[in-house]
Amino acid sequence: MNEKKVLLIGSEEYLLNKVDEYLTAQGYLVKTVAYTEDAVDEAVHWQPELVFLQALVDSSGLDLREVLSEFEKKEVAQHALTIVFTPQGQDIDTLKEIGGLYSESIIYQESPDLIRQIEEFLKRSNNAGNLETDISKKKILVVDDSALQRKFMISMIQQAGFNHSIMEAQNGNEAIEILGRNYKDIGLILCDWNMPELSGIQFIEALAKIPPLDQIPLLMVTAKTSAEDEKEAYAKHPKLAGYLEKPFTTKKFTKAVKEYLS
Numbered sequence: 361m362n363e364k365k366v367l368l369i370g371s372e373e374y375l376l377n378k379v380d381e382y383l384t385a386q387g388y389l390v391k392t393v394a395y396t397e398d399a400v401d402e403a404v405h406w407q408p409e410l411v412f413l414q415a416l417v418d419s420s421g422l423d424l425r426e427v428l429s430e431f432e433k434k435e436v437a438q439h440a441l442t443i444v445f446t447p448q449g450q451d452i453d454t455l456k457e458i459g460g461l462y463s464e465s466i467i468y469q470e471s472p473d474l475i476r477q478i479e480e481f482l483k484r485s486n487n488a489g490n491l492e493t494d495i496s497k498k499k500i501l502v503v504d505d506s507a508l509q510r511k512f513m514i515s516m517i518q519q520a521g522f523n524h525s526i527m528e529a530q531n532g533n534e535a536i537e538i539l540g541r542n543y544k545d546i547g548l549i550l551c552d553w554n555m556p557e558l559s560g561i562q563f564i565e566a567l568a569k570i571p572p573l574d575q576i577p578l579l580m581v582t583a584k585t586s587a588e589d590e591k592e593a594y595a596k597h598p599k600l601a602g603y604l605e606k607p608f609t610t611k612k613f614t615k616a617v618k619e620y621l622s
Contacts, residue, residue, distance in 0.1 A: 368392040369399045370414025378471045400430040415446040498547025499525045503535045505555040520614040532558030548620045553582035564597040577601040577620040
């Protein structure tokens, strides 16, 4: 018997009932609510593992934006994945614009197609309610203003035996642009502190405020070695995966990244 809690939010009663029936038959504990403040309250206080959010997107997309914005403010992503579903033919530009505010989107034709895609999604979910991913296919994002340092870290990754695809950014602004397009494919971020435009500490502070980007493992790799510096980094990003001080050995580097790449 599956004991996961699932919250359905939407306005099309017939469709929501179909999804409710399917999920209930699979053993999920389901609640269905309309687009109101109650929906946000339920997501915060009931603490479901999954939220399926219907998005009948119009030209403004205000309802969807408001709910997702409230989710971000109230840190719903701390305990739930949010899956937005919308019928084919709707204007999906709004969905693309706010892609960083939800975990996954489903674009369906008819209710049977929606049920099929939800079934496929659930098969990719693990018992903790987080997406099960093939870590070996995840990419690594290396953020450092020094081309030499980026090359060095890439060499360390390869020497440690990891064959992951690697993306590079020269500063925090470039890294955010890359994450905006590829965040679902990135499994680890290695980030320097001192960089122009947007420094490492500013970058990790920004990421900590953007679900689901705050869930991507992030290691600070820096020459700033004081206890105060490390404390500041964890204060800016409480979910920081680690703080690796330069210079470091291959053994120390491998140990730091192995948990997130193996």
